[in-house]
Amino acid sequence: MSNMAKLELDGNRYEIPTVTGSEGERAIALGSLRDATGYITLDEGYANTGSCQSAITFIDGERGILRYRGVPIEDLAEQSSFIETAYLIIYGNLPTRAQLRRFSELLTDNENLHEDMKYHFEGFPSTAHPMAILSAMINASSCFYPGLNGPRNPERFDIHAARLISQVRTIAAFSYRKSRGLPIIYPKRSYKYTANFLHMMFSDPYDDYELKPEVVKALDLIFLLHADHEQNCSTATVRMVASSQANLFACAAAGVCALWGPLHGGANQAVVEMLQEIHRSGDDGSRFVAAAKDKTSGKRLMGFGHRVYKQYDPRAKIIKRACDRLLDSMRIDDPLLDIAKHLEAAALQDPYFIERRLYPNVDFYSGIIMRAVGIPIEMFTVIFAIGRMPGWIANFKEIMDDPRSRIYRPRQLYTGPTARPYVPVDQRGT
């Protein structure tokens, strides 16, 4: 029998049902509170609000646990690939060989953009941020697949999902080439997902980019580690848009916009900019840590802190190791890595960060890997978006498959003026 929460309000007593998740997480089901009591719940920034029930990703921020469909992130990072993990996240189980082959074929068959899409790239100035291009072009792609709109069809979903995962990578590479005035490089059927991305980014028409296995592996790992993260700002946005039954591409374009901000996916770019600023100023990081603690400085230690993790983000641990490995194997000595390690050590001993339980998050070291791979800084958040696509698609699917889905429509507590008359303009003073 479910545990009932008891509430006493305005002299009345109410019993409110509770719900328990598969990992023992508990929630008070407040959906009918307003009908019963006339009160709404108020939780600005949703720090304590479960907006949905979801079977995709489990996070225990206190213990630093992250699992996709029950499989620990550490195991996936060690043994899986981005594409296998994408299948797991979207369809719920690790694929058999045959399922993985079919999924890979669907990705390859749908990797080319509609040829007319190329004209859309012409309209952007060379200074356009690639996240703006990415979101606009994902939305533009939806115009070429009219079947996306209208009744939802599970068979078409497989194709649309594969198309989105595959094409987002093609769009990202095209937008980079365009911003540099370089000719567009088409995908190669024989290459796997991440190798193909590097090929489209860095090959020349008559000179193929040399694919180094350690580089392909490091970038594939970055995609994998970003593949889902339950109800963060962008995924919650995707679900919000999906709840109105907008099409998959429109939902993903909205997700890209939400991800762009520096407090979310944009943090990986902000981290490297911060490290560059520290390097340029000759600081070893100590001055910056002091400024990050001073609320009037307008600075934060980017790549530190997380709404859910109150200890080391498990992805940050994996990325830090991968970063050391890649830089060693490429024999790169990046001063920014030294500064990052120094900052981390200083912050982890500092009472300000200890008391607030602020630890490195996924973005703290990922930018240093991307620099080593040769990804330009303005593309960092795009890389995050490519990685996050399976998570957004899985969340979209969860809404689509749930016959009880309702439109997301939060309430608010109004704090504006109370009713007042309309004053004609000639009576409003000067």
Ligand code: ACO
């Ligand atoms: N540097 C300095 N102080 C910080 C930092 C930081 N990076 N993060 C949080 N704090 C402080 C806040 O000032 C606040 O202090 P106070 O209690 O004295 O007022 C306290 O820690 C709690 O911080 P909030 O902003 O309330 O935490 P919230 O959960 O709202 O924000 C966030 C989480 C946005 C990630 C925040 O920690 C931050 O801005 N970090 C830097 C940006 C970043 O790395 N973002 C990437 C997040 S991971 C991701 O999206 C993939």
